[in-house]
Amino acid sequence: xxxxxxxxxxxxxxxxxxxxxxxxxxxxxxxxxxxxxxxxxxxxxxxxxxxxxxxxxxxxxxxxxxxxxxxxxxxxxxxxxxxxxxxxxxxxxxxxxxxxxxxxxxxxxxxxxxxxxxxxxxxxxxxxxxxxxxxxxxxxxxxxxxxxxxxxxxxxxxxxxxxxxxxxxxxxxxxxxxxxxxxxxxxxxxxx
Amino acid sequence: xxxxxxxxxxxxxxxxxxxxxxxxxxxxxxxxxxxxxxxxxxxxxxxxxxxxxxxxxxxxxxxxxxxxxxxxxxxxxxxxxxxxxxxxxxxxxxxxxxxxxxxxxxxxxxxxxxxxxxxxxxxxxxxxxxxxxxxxxxxxxxxxxxxxxxxxxxxxxxxxxxxxxxxxxxxxxxxxxxxxxxxxxxxxxxxxxxxxxxxxxxxxxxxxxxxxxxxxxxxxxxxxxxxxxxxxxxxxxxxxxxxxxxxxxxxxxxxxxxxxxxxxxxxxxxxxxxxxxxxxxxxxxxxxxxxxxxxxxxxxxxxxxxxxxxxxxxxxxxxxxxxxxxxxxxxxxxxxxxxxxxxxxxxxxxxxxxxxxxxxxxxxxxxxxx
Numbered sequence: 240x241x242x243x244x245x246x247x248x249x250x251x252x253x254x255x256x257x258x259x260x261x262x263x264x265x266x267x268x269x270x271x272x273x274x275x276x277x278x279x280x281x282x283x284x285x286x287x288x289x290x291x292x293x294x295x296x297x298x299x300x301x302x303x304x305x306x307x308x309x310x311x312x313x314x315x316x317x318x319x320x321x322x323x324x325x326x327x328x329x330x331x332x333x334x335x336x337x338x339x340x341x342x343x344x345x346x347x348x349x350x351x352x353x354x355x356x357x358x359x360x361x362x363x364x365x366x367x368x369x370x371x372x373x374x375x376x377x378x379x380x381x382x383x384x385x386x387x388x389x390x391x392x393x394x395x396x397x398x399x400x401x402x403x404x405x406x407x408x409x410x411x412x413x414x415x416x417x418x419x420x421x422x423x424x425x426x427x428x429x430x431x
Numbered sequence: 432x433x434x435x436x437x438x439x440x441x442x443x444x445x446x447x448x449x450x451x452x453x454x455x456x457x458x459x460x461x462x463x464x465x466x467x468x469x470x471x472x473x474x475x476x477x478x479x480x481x482x483x484x485x486x487x488x489x490x491x492x493x494x495x496x497x498x499x500x501x502x503x504x505x506x507x508x509x510x511x512x513x514x515x516x517x518x519x520x521x522x523x524x525x526x527x528x529x530x531x532x533x534x535x536x537x538x539x540x541x542x543x544x545x546x547x548x549x550x551x552x553x554x555x556x557x558x559x560x561x562x563x564x565x566x567x568x569x570x571x572x573x574x575x576x577x578x579x580x581x582x583x584x585x586x587x588x589x590x591x592x593x594x595x596x597x598x599x600x601x602x603x604x605x606x607x608x609x610x611x612x613x614x615x616x617x618x619x620x621x622x623x624x625x626x627x628x629x630x631x632x633x634x635x636x637x638x639x640x641x642x643x644x645x646x647x648x649x650x651x652x653x654x655x656x657x658x659x660x661x662x663x664x665x666x667x668x669x670x671x672x673x674x675x676x677x678x679x680x681x682x683x684x685x686x687x688x689x690x691x692x693x694x695x696x697x698x699x700x701x702x703x704x705x706x707x708x709x710x711x712x713x714x715x716x717x718x719x720x721x722x723x724x725x726x727x728x729x730x731x732x733x734x735x736x737x738x739x740x741x742x743x744x745x746x747x748x749x750x751x752x753x754x755x756x757x758x759x760x761x762x763x764x765x766x767x768x769x770x771x772x773x774x775x776x777x778x779x780x781x782x783x784x785x786x787x788x789x790x791x792x793x794x795x796x797x798x799x800x801x
């Protein structure tokens with residue numbers, strides 16, 4: 240009898256360990272499943288680093304340089320590259336400024352980004368009309384649009400819907416930040 | 432006897448033109464009727480033929496210099512030989528040993544056909560362009576200076592969209608400036624020997640008339656700038672000199688010298704001595720950028736012509752025009768730019784120069800003993 244008790248005792252311990260080990264194995268499996276998950280960005284397109292920010296002398300020089308470069312990037316593909324590059328630059332500028340709660344400057348940067356982005360597709364169309372193969376550029380534009388949307392959606396989560404700007408001597412004005420972000424997303428969705 | 436040598440010289444040039452077509456690129460469908468793939472299949476024979484050609488070229492060169500030295504050949508004969516060489520070599524396949532001519536055409540096409548900026552867009556951006564089938568640097572933006580790109584409008588537009596016509600227009604363009612350089616050299620030196628030393632030099636003939644490198648224009652503009660500088664027309668001289676910089680940037684190293692020569696009086700010999708030294712520096716410095724290409728030798732060879740005398744400097748400079756042509760041999764023989772090729776290039780470049788220096792010291796010693 241004593242022997243039987245002992246065996247049942249050991250069996251019980253064995254089953255407890257087994258059930259715990261199952262749980263442990265399940266936990267390890269879940270951990271590895273989560274840890275080894277590959278996370279993909281919405282688009283492989285790479286945006287530039289933030290460049291000069293408004294407020295300094297270098298920024299004014301930057302603007303002058305930007306205007307000169309407009310002529311340097313002549314041609315359909317040249318203008319396509321230029322407008323996309325500038326749109327990228329101002330999007331990153333807007334994102335950075337919003338992060339620092341510089342809503343007025345960020346708002347202006349996003350407006351510029353939108354203006355440049357709107358010019359990209361027409362130049363690509365013109366290149367197509369001129370008999371140039373635009374397949375790769377079209378793909379790059381799609382990826383750029385996807386990346387912009389990704390950034391804009393994050394931006395929307397991190398910014399207030401509206402912001403009232405009250406200058407010292409002038410009447411206040413309201414910046415409809417989310418409205419502008421929505422416009423920007425819609426503009427980019429056309430190229431997806 | 433001289434007439435027979437001249438006939439043989441032109442027969443040799445014609446055979447060199449034929450030989451050049453053994454190098455036709457398999458992707459160059461415009462010349463598919465002449466494609467044999469001989470160069471790829473028979474590397475040993477090709478290398479031997481090329482080496483033999485260099486020896487023949489230099490034998491004729493030595494003969495012409497000897498005849499000029501004996502004063503048995505007139506300057507008009509030298510001009511006739513130069514024009515004749517240019518006329519024959521115009522028909523040589525230009526991408527025999529260098530593919531730069533395809534880059535010139537591609538850059539011109541990006542600018543004047545696609546109306547795009549060649550400093551921003553690479554030829555590879557135009558994915559369906561037939562040039563991509565045979566050009567060797569489609570993934571590079573324009574490497575040349577803006578005035579060159581502007582000038583390429585002439586051979587490109589006059590080609591009326593026909594690739595072969597454009598190709599030979601570029602050759603004609605280079606040949607034209609080669610001849611201009613020779614006439615100017617004669618005008619400046621009034622020396623038959625010095626003119627021949629440059630005009631019939633094999634490296635000059637191969638690089639400017641076969642491969643059609645834009646050095647022909649850069650050097651002509653530099654020489655024309657120097658000519659006006661010493662004619663006291665410093666404004667014209669400076670403009671031409673600046674234009675030479677905007678062909679290939681290499682002459683930019685001479686800016687301080689040119690400014691100095693514009694402000695102060697400097698003798699022609701001193702000016703060309705410093706030009707040669709500066710161009711030697713930039714020649715060796717080019718090894719840090721990519722590699723020393725044989726046609727870069729022309730940068731210091733042309734100014735060194737003005738300093739010609741029986742000196743070590745002249746011996747070395749002239750030997751470089753021989754040894755730099757040998758740099759083509761390792762790739763031709765091995766078929767790769769890697770492995771022992773880079774080392775062999777260096778060895779082949781320096782051994783003749785060292786031998787020349789040794790020969791110079793030996794002859795000088797003998798002279799002293801006599």
